[in-house]
Amino acid sequence: MSTTQTETETYVHYHDGGVPGRRRVLTGKAAKPTFSAVPKIDFRRIYSDKLEDRQELAKEVGAACRDVGFFYAVNHGVDEAVLEDTFEAVKKYFDLPTEVKMETHNQKTEKFRGYEAFLEGKLDPSTRGDLKEGFLMGEDFTDPEQLALLSPASLPTSLTSAPRNQWPSHPSALFFRPAIYRYYTSMFHFSKRLLHIFALGLGLPETHFDAITTHPMTNVRAVHYPPQHSDADVGIGAHTDFCWFTLVCQSRTAYPALEVLNGNGIWIPVQPQPASFVVNVADFLKLVTGGTWQSTVHRVRNMGGEERYSMPFFFSPNEDARVGVVEHLRKGDKKYEDIGVGEYFQKRLDIDRTTHLDGDGKEGERKRPRY
């Protein structure tokens, strides 16, 4: 159960960095000022060559990051045809026979890349598992599609030696890799620009975070959520993301399935909006802002009776970078420690891994995967 009640108080439960958290539900006089909707921001200005336009955009983005941690990016400039084609490819992939998908079962890799079957994820321990199937790919500097996006001189050899991704090899699934890489490439370019807007929004030079994002950790997760029929189920349990930020393209279901938690413990629906994606602040932006920006808790419940697909793109700093709170956001003589990006990421991944079911889908002993 993700909501509990004592005699006088109700709490919403979630996982933040693997640590169970809870928020009291505040209503009536006890309610605090918080958001009740996700703002929409017009991103046309991200492409302007006038700094004042980009600064104006950054001001709106900064306010949304502080007050909500989520916003819609409209007029983002990413080719709609690429997004539509990727959704088609993702649907076709999930329609493939289970044996074809299981060829790349994520438990065969250290970084959890490849196919994740229904109920294997379990972000909310009080549920029977996440009612979704997914496919995860990410930074892998042996995939030539990615090398084209980076400056090879910036790549430490330790990161180029071993493959991390798994791609299906069955003839019926060969369409999937090029489709995902078209999407990946578009989202990668947009994310680099967006990182500049975030820096401006913090009163920093646009390129402030570039030096620690030359060969970023990245992920695309393609996800299929079947309709859920019980309120006790969840598509993905309440959590925060562990990257700089996430871009979510979601299919157009009539019923809003993605929900974000506001300061009063109320779930706010994120209704799909045409030609937009949803952006959310994640843990590394929260860390570098000393918590001034929120890595907002969210979850998916697909209650509307339709199949739902989404394609979150996660964008992180370099694995071998260290991040700390930016100078002007440090408070008084409080001590701040830098955090190793790769270590933090791996810690979160390991927590996710140990909360995943064993490969045969049985509840019970949660062992480490067989590689």
Ligand SMILES: O=C(O)CCC(=O)C(=O)O
């Ligand atoms: O499917 C969605 O809309 C969001 C998925 C999500 O939160 C995640 O994969 O981290």
Ligand SMILES: [Fe+2]
């Ligand atoms: Fe998420």
